Amino acid sequence: MRPGAEPDWSEAWFAPVAAQGRAVQRMLAAGHSLPQALNAQAPGPVHFVPQAELAAGLAYEQFIFDTGQVPTRENLHDCFNGLCWLRFPLSKQCLNQLQAAQIATAGVGAVRGPVRDALTLFDENAALLQAPAPLWDALGERDWHRLFITLRPMWAQARLVLFGHALMEKLVTPYKSITAHVLHTPVPMSIGDDAGAWDAWLARHLSAARLAAKPFTPLPVLGVPGWWAANEEPGFYADAAVFRAPRPVHPASCKP
Numbered sequence: 001m002r003p004g005a006e007p008d009w010s011e012a013w014f015a016p017v018a019a020q021g022r023a024v025q026r027m028l029a030a031g032h033s034l035p036q037a038l039n040a041q042a043p044g045p046v047h048f049v050p051q052a053e054l055a056a057g058l059a060y061e062q063f064i065f066d067t068g069q070v071p072t073r074e075n076l077h078d079c080f081n082g083l084c085w086l087r088f089p090l091s092k093q094c095l096n097q098l099q100a101a102q103i104a105t106a107g108v109g110a111v112r113g114p115v116r117d118a119l120t121l122f123d124e125n126a127a128l129l130q131a132p133a134p135l136w137d138a139l140g141e142r143d144w145h146r147l148f149i150t151l152r153p154m155w156a157q158a159r160l161v162l163f164g165h166a167l168m169e170k171l172v173t174p175y176k177s178i179t180a181h182v183l184h185t186p187v188p189m190s191i192g193d194d195a196g197a198w199d200a201w202l203a204r205h206l207s208a209a210r211l212a213a214k215p216f217t218p219l220p221v222l223g224v225p226g227w228w229a230a231n232e233e234p235g236f237y238a239d240a241a242v243f244r245a246p247r248p249v250h251p252a253s254c255k256p
Helices: 012-029 034-039 060-067 076-087 089-106 114-125 133-140 144-150 152-157 165-170 195-204 208-212
Strands: 047-050 069-072 126-130 159-162 179-183 216-220
Touching (some): 012 034, 012 076, 012 159, 012 165, 034 047, 034 069, 060 069, 060 089, 069 076, 076 089, 076 165, 089 114, 089 195, 089 208, 114 126, 114 165, 114 179, 114 208, 126 133, 126 216, 133 144, 133 152, 133 216, 144 152
Parallel strands (some): 126 179
16 A cells, blocks of 8 residues: 555554454555455455456446456545445445446446436445434534534444545545445444444445435534544634535425
């Protein structure tokens, strides 16, 4: 992987993949390839192979569906993709099946189409939130002051888990405006922090129709209490370029 941009696995946002991330990093340092390092972790539904195994002209998603193999380049982006496969095997497999179904229906063209775009957006940038109802209400209203300041103590009961591998890659070199697409559906508080239960729950909630509706809410992830020291400063959330106010709804534009 590229020098000078190694993940800091102690960061809160990497916690769900940190153990396997460290193990992969140790194997890379010992001279193994990224596919080898990923395959050495807990077995899952796929096998990681070098990017050269992807046949010319064949869609990446179709290759995975047909072979159960994930073409993997020697870079951070594909490292995080592999770690997400290890963390969410059922959900990643479900997304791949949905992508393959879209390819079977519409083929592979210059434009992906709304469903494949939504599937890719989720795969690259999604996050899941388990939180008490007041936090969800504030997030839905994009009431950043209430979400992060008034209700700040309530975040001790919440868990934000990143799913998107591109989102994780951005956080290797964090900056304030990094924004996740949080799935609207709350992760049940009853499943606690059981990784397998999160994965099984998510897989049950993924469908082409649902994702095509883009059921996401933007969340600047470095505003999450406890995730970044800078958000302890009083003026952190006053940055309107990042914590934008919701657009007002004008009565004249509303349909009866």
